[in-house]
Amino acid sequence: MSATYALLQFSADPWNARFEDPERRLAFTVTMVDENPNLIMKIAREAPWAQQHPDIMGPNNSYLYFGPSRTPGHLIYGNSTYHTMAQARNRKKETSTSRYFWAQNGREYKWRVAPQRLECVDSKGNVLALWETSQLADPFAAKLTIKHAALSIITEIVTTLTLNRIAQVSNWQ
Numbered sequence: 001m002s003a004t005y006a007l008l009q010f011s012a013d014p015w016n017a018r019f020e021d022p023e024r025r026l027a028f029t030v031t032m033v034d035e036n037p038n039l040i041m042k043i044a045r046e047a048p049w050a051q052q053h054p055d056i057m058g059p060n061n062s063y064l065y066f067g068p069s070r071t072p073g074h075l076i077y078g079n080s081t082y083h084t085m086a087q088a089r090n091r092k093k094e095t096s097t098s099r100y101f102w103a104q105n106g107r108e109y110k111w112r113v114a115p116q117r118l119e120c121v122d123s124k125g126n127v128l129a130l131w132e133t134s135q136l137a138d139p140f141a142a143k144l145t146i147k148h149a150a151l152s153i154i155t156e157i158v159t160t161l162t163l164n165r166i167a168q169v170s171n172w173q
Contacts, residue, residue: 003148005053012133012141014165015041019144019158025049028158038073039066043159057152058104062159064166072172075163077104077155088160089167099167101160103153111164118164120150120157129157 007019007027019028027049033040041064050056059078064085067073072085083102090100097113109128112119120129128150133142150157166172 005146005148005151007049007144007146008140009131009142009144010140014162014169017141017162021049021052025052030158030162033063038068039070040064041066041162043155043162045155045158053151055148055151056154058155060155062155064159064163070170072167075159077159080104085163088163089172099160099164101156103156105153109153109156109160111160113164113168115168118161120161122149128153129161131161 006022008022009017009019011017014030015032017030018026020026025048026046028046029044031042031044033042043062043064045056045060050060059080062075062077064075065073065082074082074084075088076082088101091098092100099111099113100108101111102108108123110121112121116133118131119127121127126149128147130145131142134140144158144161146154146157
């Protein structure tokens with residue numbers, strides 16, 4: 001049985017949020033860095049949580065660079081080359097709500113997108129991460145449940161999750 005980890009998202013705002021584990025260790029922060037002339041966001045994997053999981057790999061940070069009026073632009077993982085936001089949210093069928101992305105490990109992953117639930121799956125259909133909005137009584141806005149196998153691409157997962165949430169609230173196609 002594969003281990004799972006929970007990250008609680010505080011703030012329903014996809015532009016500005018933080019993720020903590022149940023022990024209140026900061027795991028990720030999503031912040032707006034600059035908005036002049038266009039919005040730049042930083043998604044940072046934080047040491048208090050990352051140090052608890054030696055299997056975490058990949059970049060510590062990603063940056064989202066938006067176009068004018070917060071239109072889709074491009075993103076960068078760590079110091080790598082940039083990818084367009086469209087590449088990080090590729091749709092294979094016109095009628096599908098699923099969005100595909102390529103991680104830095106060279107593998108393709110898919111987000112199954114629904115209004116209050118997003119599932120990240122690998123090419124075999126195995127669920128690697130599940131994001132769900134919380135109940136009204138919960139002190140957090142949403143919960144991200146991650147399988148151990150997802151730790152090697154955790155920054156890519158949180159980045160593309162954030163991008164898909166922004167796309168939802170911005171009504172991008």
